[in-house]
Amino acid sequence: MHRAPTQELFTSRTVDHWAEVLRRGVDHLGERARRVGAPHSGSSVEPVAKLVADVDLDRPLGDVEEVLDELGQVYLDDAVWFHDPGYVAHLNCPVVIPALLAELYVSTVNSSLDTWDQSGGGTLMEQRLVAWTAERLGLGEDADGVFTSGGTQSNLQAMLLARAEAAPRVGGDLTRLRVLVSSDGHFSVRKAADLLGLGPDAVVVVPVDERRRMDVGALARELDRLPEGTVPMAIVATAGTTDFGAIDPLLPLARLAHAHDAWFHVDAAYGGGLLTSTRRRHLLDGVEAADSVTVDYHKTFFQPVSASALVVRDGRTLRHAAFHADYLNPKEAVVPNQVDKSLQTTRRFDALKLWTTLRMMGADAVGELFDGAIDLAQGLHARMRELDDVEVRVAPVLSAIVFRYRPPGLSARAASDLAPRIRAELASGGRAVVAGTKVDGESWLKVTLLNPATSPADLERVLHEVRAAGAGLLAEDVQQRGEVA
Secondary structure (H helix, E strand, C coil), X not given: CCCCHHHHCCCCCCHHHHHHHHHHHHHHHHHHHHCCCCCCCCCCHHHHHHHHHCCCCCCCCCCHHHHHHHHHHHCHHHXXXXXXXXXXXXXXXXXXXXXXXXXXXXXXXXXXXXXXXXXXXXXXXXXXXXXXXXXXXXXXCCCEEEEECCHHHHHHHHHHHHHHXXXXXXXXXXXXXXXXXXXXXCHHHHHHHHHCCCCCCCEEEECECCCCCECHHHHHHHHXXXXXXXXXXXEEEEECCCCCCCECCHHHHXXXXXXXXXXXXEEXXXXXXXXXXXXXXXXXXXHHHCCEEEEEHHHHCCCCCCCEEEEECCHHHHHHHCCCCCCCCCCCCCCCCHHHHCCCCCCCCCHHHHHHHHHHCCHHHHHHHHHHHHHHHHHHHHHHHCCCCEEECCCCCCCEEEEEECCCCCCHHHHHHHHHHHHHXXXXXXXXXXXXXXXXXXXXXXXXXXXXXXXXXXXXXXXHHHHHHHHHHHXXXXXXXXXHC
């Protein structure tokens, strides 16, 4: 029997039903999580697509157990489980339990963090966390910021502020503005330049050094040879590049930015977790000179997606993102309205997840988790260096390692061709999920370690899977060449 639609609303009358449904859901999900033995099922797109397409969304199941069973089939059976030690691909972290507790409150109360009259204390809690982050960044008393959906949005807003600050210098001709970023900088910087109408030549790509950091000398040369009439709008440094985890030399880059009156933005979406490290905080030295900083809590603070922030040195610059509507945030409002600082209007109370984490665990404990992941990467790198059939591109600074299977005698070209095949072989079995990338036109494999609960033995198993897959594929190639001959 189906319940009346109003009985499915969360109200004071339906609290018992709400609690029972959640309990059954928690039991179901917990049981599935206990049975996870690999990061992925290895299934291809087609069979999963058929399962999803066969669901008749116009015929509700009604019973929660039937719904949960169906969710198991169309979602959980083929989900990618980031907490499994065989998942070492992208910047996806297992999440801390206090943040999951907060998610219950975020979704149930459903505060919208755009205006005071939709959030109340949530507004002040987000502001307090922004101030806490700004203090750890060392940005000063005038700093401010806002939570965002992720690093891409944070970087977009940073470039919006930089554009607004630089526009008067070019008489409003945005095509004369330039953004300088390293060749390993995040793609969202280029995307932001496009969305902001800066023109196809706006982004100047600066070479990296042997450690995959932005080359300071190369940046100086690029600044000196900018065409006459163009203005360096922003210099974007990266504190934790996606592929290598490299941290650009922040202070020298800041000096160049300030000498050219350019906005200095630090994309610390990956490396921002160092703010809580008791052992490696120094790796972010120089970030205090930034005009704006991106921090993704849903990476190295171990928060559920989404939880990011843009923090700026001078809170007044956030006015460039403000738009006042009489029905929402009129100019004469005297209460704090976060929508005045945000590109979004309706916005989840994602800050509550970080708040609950800090109140239950403390910042040092979060830092220990990130340090643990970095320790694992350094241990894996040391192990890789012992092997004569594994080639590592650069020693890790954070927790990402770019490498490939290359036994003695195998050419670089052959190793490049083999890398994506190894990745596909592993994915088809679901035993391990590794990432792939290209460096200087050649294909490589990549592991990104964000699970400090992973053991060295787990990583040894993943490494064995890579090497065994590579050796097996090479053996198949030899056999096929023999059959053709």
